[in-house]
Amino acid sequence: MMMLFSPPAPIVAQTSEGMGFPVRRLFCIGRNYAAHAREMGSDPTREPPFFFTKWAEAVVPGGGTIAYPPETANYHYEAELVVAIGKGGRDIAPADAASHIYGYAAGLDMTRRDLQFAARDKGRPWDTGKNVEQSAPLGIIHPASATGALVSGRITLTLNGQIRQDGDLSDMIWSVDEVIAYVSRFYRLEPGDLIYTGTPAGVGAVVPGDEIVVTIAGLSPCAVKVGPKADV
Ligand code: MN
Numbered sequence: 001m002m003m004l005f006s007p008p009a010p011i012v013a014q015t016s017e018g019m020g021f022p023v024r025r026l027f028c029i030g031r032n033y034a035a036h037a038r039e040m041g042s043d044p045t046r047e048p049p050f051f052f053t054k055w056a057e058a059v060v061p062g063g064g065t066i067a068y069p070p071e072t073a074n075y076h077y078e079a080e081l082v083v084a085i086g087k088g089g090r091d092i093a094p095a096d097a098a099s100h101i102y103g104y105a106a107g108l109d110m111t112r113r114d115l116q117f118a119a120r121d122k123g124r125p126w127d128t129g130k131n132v133e134q135s136a137p138l139g140i141i142h143p144a145s146a147t148g149a150l151v152s153g154r155i156t157l158t159l160n161g162q163i164r165q166d167g168d169l170s171d172m173i174w175s176v177d178e179v180i181a182y183v184s185r186f187y188r189l190e191p192g193d194l195i196y197t198g199t200p201a202g203v204g205a206v207v208p209g210d211e212i213v214v215t216i217a218g219l220s221p222c223a224v225k226v227g228p229k230a231d232v
Contacts, residue, residue, distance in 0.1 A: 011056040013084070013194075015103065015141045016220065021084060024192030026054040026136055027183050028080075028109050032172050032198025039201050049174045049182050052126050058136035059194070062106070062222035066134040068208050068229045072112035075206055075226075078199035079157035079165045079214040081150060082107035083176055084141045085193040092184040097177035100189060103143040104150050106214040106222040109196050110135035113205070136196065139214070139222030151175065153217030155200060160211055167200025169216070174198075 011023040029051050031037040034044035060066055068075060086102025109130070116129025144150075152170035156163055174182070179197055183189060206212065206226045213223040 008057075011059050013059060013105070013138050013141055014061065015143065016146070017143065021102070021141050022192050023056040023059050023194060024190050025056060026058060026194050026196060027051050027187070028054060028130065028196040029174065029179055029198040032174055032179070033167055033200045034171065034173060035167070035201035036199055036203065037173075039203070044173060046173060049179060051183060052130050054131045054136055058131065058133065059138050060134045060136070060224070062137050062139040062220075062224060065225045065227040066110065066137060067227050068206070069112065069132050069135070070229070071128070072114055074112070074114040076111045076113040076203050077157060077159065077164070077206055077212050078109040078111060078203050079155055080107050080109050080196045080199050081155060081169055081176070081216055082138060083180070083195040083197060085180075085189050085195065086191055088188060088190040090184055090188040092181050092189065094175075094177040094181045097180035098144070098149055100180060101144045101176070102191070103141045104147055104216075104219055105141040106139040106155075106216045106219050107196060108135075108137040108212065108214055108222060108224065109199060110137070113203075137222055137224045138194070140220040142219050147218050149176075150216070150218065155216045156214070157202070158213045158215075159204070159206065164204055165200050165202035171200065172198060
C-alpha cells in the first residue's frame with residue numbers, strides 16, 4: 001500500500017557491544033527512593049509502586065544536547081538506572097524477572113516539575129510534565145551478562161561538575177525485579193521496552209547551558225548539555 005507519508009525512523013539505543021537496541025516503550029517508576037519521596041512531599045512507605053509512560057521518541061543518546069522545552073520554568077533532572085527489556089512477558093514473577101533483562105544503562109527522567117506538580121495537585125494526568133520531547137537521555141546499554149544483576153552500586157548526578165544526587169541502587173523501595181513484575185501485570189512487556197527505575201534525592205532545576213552527568217557504578221556515564229529554550 002502507498003504510504004501517505006514516511007513512517008518515523010525507529011529509535012535505536014546503543015549497546016556496549018556495538019549493537020542497536022530498538023526502543024519500544026518507556027515505563028517510569030515514581031518515588032522509588034525514600035529520601036526522594038520525602039523531598040516530593042510524600043510518605044515513603046511500601047505502597048504499591050506506580051508508574052507513568054513516555055514515548056520512545058523521548059529517548060536521546062547521551063553525549064549530545066537536549067532542548068530546554070517550552071511551557072516550563074522549572075525543568076528538573078532525575079538520575080535513574082534504566083533497565084532494558086530483552087525478552088517479553090506478562091505476569092512475570094519477581095524470581096523470573098532477571099531472565100527478561102537485556103541490560104542496564106544510566107539515564108535521565110527530565111521533568112517539567114511545575115506542570116507535574118500542577119497536574120498532581122488537581123488529580124490530572126502527568127503527561128505534559130513527564131512525557132516531554134528529548135526528556136529521556138540514555139547512556140550506552142551494558143548487557144546483564146557482563147554486569148551481573150545491578151542490585152547495589154553508587155548512582156550520582158553532577159550539574160556543571162558539582163554533585164547534586166548521590167545515592168545507591170540498594171536504596172530502591174521496589175527492586176528492579178519487583179518493578180518488572182509489577183509493570184508486567186498491566187502491560188505485556190516486550191523486547192525494546194525500557195524501565196526508568198526512579199531517582200534518588202537531590203532533584204533540581206536546570207537552565208540552558210548546564211551540563212548534566214549521570215554515573216552508575218559499572219556502567220558508562222550519561223552526559224548531556226541543556227540547549228537553548230525550544231520556543232525562542
Ligand atoms: Mn523519575
